[in-house]
Amino acid sequence: MSIHPALNLTDVVIYARPNSVAMTILSGISQGNQTSSQIANLDRLKYEIGYVESTAVVPSADVTLSTYKLSYLLEALGQAGETEAAKFLLDNMYSKMAEPGPNYSGGSWEYIVSASIALEIRMDL
Numbered sequence: 001m002s003i004h005p006a007l008n009l010t011d012v013v014i015y016a017r018p019n020s021v022a023m024t025i026l027s028g029i030s031q032g033n034q035t036s037s038q039i040a041n042l043d044r045l046k047y048e049i050g051y052v053e054s055t056a057v058v059p060s061a062d063v064t065l066s067t068y069k070l071s072y073l074l075e076a077l078g079q080a081g082e083t084e085a086a087k088f089l090l091d092n093m094y095s096k097m098a099e100p101g102p103n104y105s106g107g108s109w110e111y112i113v114s115a116s117i118a119l120e121i122r123m124d125l
Contacts, residue, residue, distance in 0.1 A: 017045075017053060017054045018042065018045060018051045018053065018069065018070060018073045019053070019069045019070075019072060019073065021038045021039065021041075021042065021073060021076065022072035022073040022075070022076040023072065023076075024038065025038070025076035025079060025080055026072065026075065026076050026079065035080050039077070039080065039082050039085060042073075042085065046088075047063060047065070048092075049065065049092040049093045049096065049112070050065040050067075050070055050089060050092065050093045050112070051065070051070060051073065051089075052065070053066070053069075062113060063113070064111045064112070064113055065093065065111065065112045065113075066110065066111055067093060067094065067097070067108065067109050067110060067111065067112060068108075068110045068111075070089060070093065073089070074086055074089050074090070074094070077089070093112065096112070097109055
């Protein structure tokens with residue numbers, strides 16, 4: 001499938017940003033090898049409990065991860081049958097919103113500052 005018949009992206013990795021990966025999968029633009037390649041490239045963006053927004057982001061204690069944006073990736077991973085990657089997000093990022101503790105609000109969070117969650121995880125050990 002292609003957006004335009006003259007545009008053949010069969011062997012091209014489209015994006016390496018989580019939100020872009022999600023949008024290409026959810027829209028049906030990315031399929032087969034493209035989807036597999038994009039998801040494999042997500043490992044380069046993995047940081048503690050989620051994924052940073054791009055390779056331009058330097059992982060550090062004050063990195064902000066967007067649960068809102070990554071929810072699209074979570075849906076796309078499910079649609080693509082990538083259960084291990086989806087499980088990583090559910091177990092490490094989204095479960096933190098439902099756990100009782102100092103950051104519990106009863107609602108969903110738009111952003112997570114990596115250091116605050118990492119500190120809380122280490123305190124639980």
